[in-house]
Structure formats: C-alpha cells, structure tokens
Amino acid sequence: MATIIHTVAFRGIDVINIEAQVQISNGLPAFNIVGLPDKAVAESKERVRAALHAMGLSLPAKRLTINLAPADVTKEGAHYDLPIALGLLVAMEVLPSDCLDSSVVIGELALDGRISKVNGALPAAIHAQGQHMSLICPKACGHEAIWAGDIDVYAPDTLLRLINHLKGVQLLNPLTLNIADPVLDETGPMPDMADIKGQETARYALEIAAAGGHNLLMLGPPGAGKSMLAQRLPSILPPLSPREALDISMIHSLSGSLPEDGLMRARPYRDPHHSASLPALVGGGQKANPGEISLAHRGVLFLDEFPGF
Missing domain, CATH: 3.30.230.10 (Ribosomal Protein S5; domain 2)
Incomplete structure (x- = not known):
C-alpha cells in the first residue's frame, strides 16, 4: 500500500x-x-x-x-x-x-x-x-x-x-499571529508628496489618478521631476486593507521578495528599466515567476523612458 x-x-x-x-x-x-x-x-x-x-x-x-x-x-x-x-x-x-x-x-x-x-x-x-x-x-x-x-x-x-x-517525543508549538489591529497602516517611512515644491498641475493630476485608479502619462524634459512625482504617488493612495495585503503578499511570496515580517504593508512601487525583457515585465520563464506588472499589483508601475519598452 x-x-x-x-x-x-x-x-x-x-x-x-x-x-x-x-x-x-x-x-x-x-x-x-x-x-x-x-x-x-x-x-x-x-x-x-x-x-x-x-x-x-x-x-x-x-x-x-x-x-x-x-x-x-x-x-x-x-x-x-x-x-x-x-x-x-x-x-x-x-x-x-x-x-x-x-x-x-x-x-x-x-x-x-x-x-x-x-x-x-x-x-x-x-x-x-x-x-x-x-x-x-x-x-x-x-x-x-x-x-x-x-x-x-x-x-x-x-x-x-x-x-x-x-513521533510525540518533542512536540512543536504551532506558530501564532500576534496582531491586535487588522488595519495595515504601519507602512514605515516613504517618499512624501509634501516634498514636491511647486508642480501644482502635476500634483493635481496625480491626485486625480490616485483617487480614480487611472493611468497617467507624464511628459517633460529630463530633470523636470517626473520620477520624483511617481515615487511619491503611493504615499497618497489609500492604506491597504487586510485582503489587499494578502493578495499582494501571495504574489511576492512566489517571487521570494517578502519583507522579514512576512506581509506587504505598503502598496508596491515598481520602476523597471526600459531594457527589461518581456518575461521580466509580464512574468514567465521556466518557473513562471511573477513579472514587474504582477509585482506592482494594487500599487504603482512606473515605466520611465516609456518609448524604450
């Protein structure tokens, strides 16, 4: 048997x-x-x-x-x-x-x-x-x-x-989850939108995109602040709910990129280089690992130098 x-x-x-x-x-x-x-x-x-x-x-x-x-x-x-x-x-x-x-x-x-x-x-x-x-x-x-x-x-x-x-010789204790508040608002320090001086029109556009979950195209010469604005977009997004945190954490668990405490507490921000391969962006490979698009789920995916992708 x-x-x-x-x-x-x-x-x-x-x-x-x-x-x-x-x-x-x-x-x-x-x-x-x-x-x-x-x-x-x-x-x-x-x-x-x-x-x-x-x-x-x-x-x-x-x-x-x-x-x-x-x-x-x-x-x-x-x-x-x-x-x-x-x-x-x-x-x-x-x-x-x-x-x-x-x-x-x-x-x-x-x-x-x-x-x-x-x-x-x-x-x-x-x-x-x-x-x-x-x-x-x-x-x-x-x-x-x-x-x-x-x-x-x-x-x-x-x-x-x-x-x-x-065998019952030396029993292990099951692990326990010590958490009193299910609201995941302890995200730690992150780039703050308050760091941006001026750029009222661009900041207003980011606020609209964050409120409605819209895509956003930013145009401007090098040094205009596009990357700085994008890095601060997660700071004005709503805090993660427990269900959203689990969804994100499951994806990052498969890629081996979870933080030490085992849970993603902040919305992800991903900015792949424009030379990234197609599997690196959309996922795949021999083990079908999550790509940058999946790793940015419920967060921000910033494609700098967009025509290069």
Whole structure:
C-alpha cells in the first residue's frame, strides 16, 4: 500500500493539490520519481538520501517509487524534498502511518538535514487553511505562513526536529499571529508628496489618478521631476486593507521578495528599466515567476523612458 503525503504545486498564485505517493517494493534497488518532475524535483532523491544519512538512517535496498499525482501537472521547485522524505519515513515505519493525514507539507532539504526556505509558503498556507489542514513548512517561512490566519503552522528548522514532533517525543508549538489591529497602516517611512515644491498641475493630476485608479502619462524634459512625482504617488493612495495585503503578499511570496515580517504593508512601487525583457515585465520563464506588472499589483508601475519598452 502506498503512503500519501499532501503537498502543493503552484500555477501563478493558484495552488493545486498534489499527493506525494511513496511505495517501497521488492526488486532491484532503485529510486524513481515520476509524475512530470522538473530537474530540481528529479534531483531531490539525492538531497533526501543525504539528509536521511545525516540522521543515521539509510534507505532500504529495495525499489523506491515516488509518484507526484496528478501526473499531468508539471512539478517544479525543491519544496517537494520534505514531503518525499516524510513519505519514505512513513513507508519505512519510522513514523506513524497517520501522523500526516491532515497536514500539507512543503520544504527543501539541505544535505545535513536542515529544512531550507522555499517560495510560496503564504499561498500554500491559505490553501491548507481552506482545506482545514495544518501546514508544515521551513522555519524561515513560518513568519509569512501564519498570516493565512486560523491555521496551525509548524515550522521546524531540521528534519530531526520534525521527526521528534511527529513521533510525540518533542512536540512543536504551532506558530501564532500576534496582531491586535487588522488595519495595515504601519507602512514605515516613504517618499512624501509634501516634498514636491511647486508642480501644482502635476500634483493635481496625480491626485486625480490616485483617487480614480487611472493611468497617467507624464511628459517633460529630463530633470523636470517626473520620477520624483511617481515615487511619491503611493504615499497618497489609500492604506491597504487586510485582503489587499494578502493578495499582494501571495504574489511576492512566489517571487521570494517578502519583507522579514512576512506581509506587504505598503502598496508596491515598481520602476523597471526600459531594457527589461518581456518575461521580466509580464512574468514567465521556466518557473513562471511573477513579472514587474504582477509585482506592482494594487500599487504603482512606473515605466520611465516609456518609448524604450
């Protein structure tokens, strides 16, 4: 019977249920990962093997098969290391068979058994919360995952620490979100529109654009203050609501650009160079990372030297 560990795949900011199905059977020793894995996922078997060896555990000399289902969804990223390792430990009867039935697991393994940070912890946590499940993620991702709210987040720093928790030897405490006021108005210092002296017409145009959410075309010679005006536009936009903050944070979580506390508290301001490539602007690439347009969601996208794009 196959062991099943719940994990996720990302398609943009959408999250897809993935099952890491692990089976150990008799036959020539082999370690195969199937289910449309990319290069990072295919290499996870070596990271898993080394991490288990660092704890004094060896994989059995049998046929090990890992199926990441559904098989028609491409699996990208190193966050499958931890669910694969835990699935093997359950199949090897090191862990209880039902210890992960209600948990979503993500995390990359280092060769010494440390659990390394991965992108996408916040979308994964929101997905797990919707499934009424807990989340197991790296310690470095816990600060962003807890913003999903109403979910138990366990964030161990090593595989050994997680094993002890799952065996009931040394339990981890779920992370808690300490926030008294849901209004996200503590954005810290930012360029202020009050810094602009003169430019009454341009400031009035920015106020209209901010109030109505309009696009704005600024024309003028170099040094006229176009960039300075654009940098101060976020300061007159309304504060983020909790829902808007989560929307923005999910996008920045996938790109690995969240602040230390795990939540975007200010509207983003993005000013890509005019030589930026098309994937850098609209997103894409091998892992479909968010582009500058997505990263500016609910904020300001300033395209300086616009004819150069």
